[in-house]
Amino acid sequence: MRVPAILFPSDPLNARRPDPHFAWEARLLRELGGDHALVDHDALLAGDMGEAVRRVPEGRGPLWYRGWMIPSAAYSAFAEALARRGGTLLTSPAGYASAHELPGWYPVFEGATPPSVWLPGAPADRAELAAAAGRLGGRGPAIVKDYVKSRKHEWAEACFVPDLADLPALERVVARFVELQGEFLSGGVVLRRYEDFARADLGPLGGESGSVQPDSGAQRDSTAQGGNAGAGEGQAGEARVWWLDGEPVLSGPHPDTPGHCPEPDLTAVRPLVRALGCRFVTTDLALRTDGSGWRVVEVGDGQVSDLPHGIDAAPLLTSLIAA
Ligand SMILES: Nc1ncnc2c1ncn2[C@@H]1O[C@H](COP(=O)(O)OP(=O)(O)O)[C@@H](O)[C@H]1O
Ligand SMILES: [Mg+2]
Known part of the structure; x- marks a missing residue:
């Protein structure tokens, strides 16, 4: 071959x-x-x-x-x-969709990633959104994204929900998110329980949830182009691990925090990546501040995940052409 x-x-x-x-x-x-x-x-x-x-x-x-x-x-x-x-x-079209869109990978990673629910499009009305919030426990902080991306640059406005029980506030953040995504809304709206992750440079973060942060995804559209402005204050210290055929072939910083390179424990993640069954994927991992270990923040298709400049990508490219 x-x-x-x-x-x-x-x-x-x-x-x-x-x-x-x-x-x-x-x-x-x-x-x-x-x-x-x-x-x-x-x-x-x-x-x-x-x-x-x-x-x-x-x-x-x-x-x-x-x-x-x-x-x-x-x-x-x-x-x-x-x-x-x-x-x-x-990577087959079905494999691409499973790794690229949260509803594709979530069932496999459930338990290792923040609990999440989703709607198949923009919410039709407040009742639909309230029902989704209810499925997520109905209270406590959460984040909003679509099947693929968040608006983390617009954290307070279109990403972070301080309390799911405050329905008008939830509705406001989701509506703003949908408005800003516009024609780029991928799939539907996802709600995820907010968890405290260790930050890139400041060490563990206390209970407060401050402002976050620029982007990482290789997405050339109005939402992300030129968005790699570096680590914002409060940037979660994520590691991006690149997997080929169930093996980690490269582990490095997340593109948002190129100077920060945590070394995640992959013991729990490896079997999940294998269970997903996609040949080439990335997992973004963050350390919880409550001592419960590493969490999968998101999974991505390795073909469209951004590689931070300055990283030695030779092991990744060598593996790809040997695959
Ligand atoms: N459930 C969560 N709890 C706490 N912080 C989160 C959660 N989900 C996302 N974040 C923060 O928001 C950022 C963006 O979320 P992410 O799911 O990675 O979306 P994107 O696809 O836009 O990168 C993450 O890098 C992380 O810092
Ligand atoms: Mg991300």
Whole structure:
């Protein structure tokens, strides 16, 4: 079987070059003896799959993707367009959706991640939201996100809910979240119980829940582009662990806190990653301040998780092209 190639997004200003955000990965891949091809992310999002994959050589065989986030439906069409050219994405559309969207991975990680409930879209009315809050215990602090992303930059306004019992406040935060996500709302609204995590530089955080923080996800849209402003005050000290075929191939800082590199205990996470059954995923892990250990903050598809600059990505890329 051929060695997998890696697809990167092309530079919107020069289709023959990798997008500047991924250029260092493409360069490192070449140094490691790997092969890459370019895809047009804008064409992909516009649904023009023929154009999106035009630069991928015919009959290229096994492929990984490393690029901006892609909605799950578009990923399916992307996989089909590549298959028509004789290319096979090594993460199937079903596998992509399971790792990328919280309802896909949550059932496997339940108990190791903050308790969560979700609605299939924006809440239709207050009763629907109240019922969801009720399923989460109906009281205490929570955070709001969609199936894929939060608005953590707008923490007080569109992410953090001080008390689920305060329905008008919950409704306000969710409505603002939905408004700010706009057409980028992925799936539906998720409510998660808030847990206190150790912060990046300040050590364990007390009971208070302050402001958080810039982003991490490789998502090229109005919500996240250029959002990697570094660690905000109160940034949870997450580690991002990269898994291939159930083995951790790279463990490093979260892209929001590139200088902070906790070393998580993976004993409990490893069997969960294996149970998920997706070949290439990331887990973001944070340490609880109550002494109960490491928690999975979120799971992601490894193809669209951001790699912090400065990390030695050679072990990851070497594993991908050996897979
Ligand atoms: N249940 C939670 N309890 C406490 N903090 C949380 C919780 N969920 C998320 N956070 C904080 O909010 C940030 C963003 O949440 P996350 O689920 O990672 O969304 P995103 O996909 O936008 O990165 C996390 O990095 C973490 O600091
Ligand atoms: Mg995150």
